[in-house]
Amino acid sequence: MYVVRVDVLDEDRADALFHALADRTRRxxxxxxxxxxxSVSTLxxxxxxxxxAVQKHVAVLDRAGLITKRRHGREQLxxxxxxxxxxxxxxxxxxxxVWRGRVARIDDLLASENAASDNAVSENTREE
Structure with a gap:
C-alpha cells in the first residue's frame, strides 16, 4: 500500500510542475x-x-517548488x-x-508486415 501512495505523490508533484509550467508568463x-x-516587483x-497578477504567478511557481521566495525587508525575492x-x-x-519504445514497436510491426507482403508477392510470381 505504501508504494501506491508514493506513486500518487509523484503524480501529484508532476501535475503541479506541469500545471505551473503550462503558462507562458510563469515559464x-x-x-x-x-x-x-x-524581487517580485522587479519581475x-x-x-x-x-x-x-504577477504575484499570483509567483505563488503558483512557489507551490510547485519551481522557485523559492524569501523576504528581504519589504521585498519578496x-x-x-x-x-x-x-x-x-x-x-x-x-x-x-516510452514514446521511443512505442515508435520502435510500430517500426517493427511495419517491417514484419512489409516482409510478409513481399513474401506473398514472391510466392504468387513463382506460381505463375
Missing part, C-alpha cells in the same frame, strides 16, 4: 529567476499585467530551484523513452 518568470534572484515590471527543473527534465525524459 518566463522561471527563466528569469534561474538566471538570478529577482512585475517586465509584464503587461498588474503586480497582483524569488530564486529558481534547479532541482525542480531537473525533476521536470527527468519526467520528460521518461515520457520520451
Amino acid at each position: 518566463d518568470i522561471v527563466r528569469r529567476v534561474l538566471a538570478g534572484e529577482h 512585475a515590471a517586465h509584464y503587461d499585467m498588474s503586480f497582483a 524569488a530564486s529558481g530551484e534547479v532541482t525542480a527543473i531537473r525533476s521536470v527534465s527527468s519526467l520528460l525524459a521518461e515520457l520520451e523513452q
Whole structure:
C-alpha cells in the first residue's frame, strides 16, 4: 500500500510542475529567476499585467517548488530551484523513452508486415 501512495505523490508533484509550467508568463518568470534572484516587483515590471497578477504567478511557481521566495525587508525575492527543473527534465525524459519504445514497436510491426507482403508477392510470381 505504501508504494501506491508514493506513486500518487509523484503524480501529484508532476501535475503541479506541469500545471505551473503550462503558462507562458510563469515559464518566463522561471527563466528569469534561474538566471538570478529577482524581487517580485522587479519581475512585475517586465509584464503587461498588474503586480497582483504577477504575484499570483509567483505563488503558483512557489507551490510547485519551481522557485523559492524569501523576504528581504519589504521585498519578496524569488530564486529558481534547479532541482525542480531537473525533476521536470527527468519526467520528460521518461515520457520520451516510452514514446521511443512505442515508435520502435510500430517500426517493427511495419517491417514484419512489409516482409510478409513481399513474401506473398514472391510466392504468387513463382506460381505463375
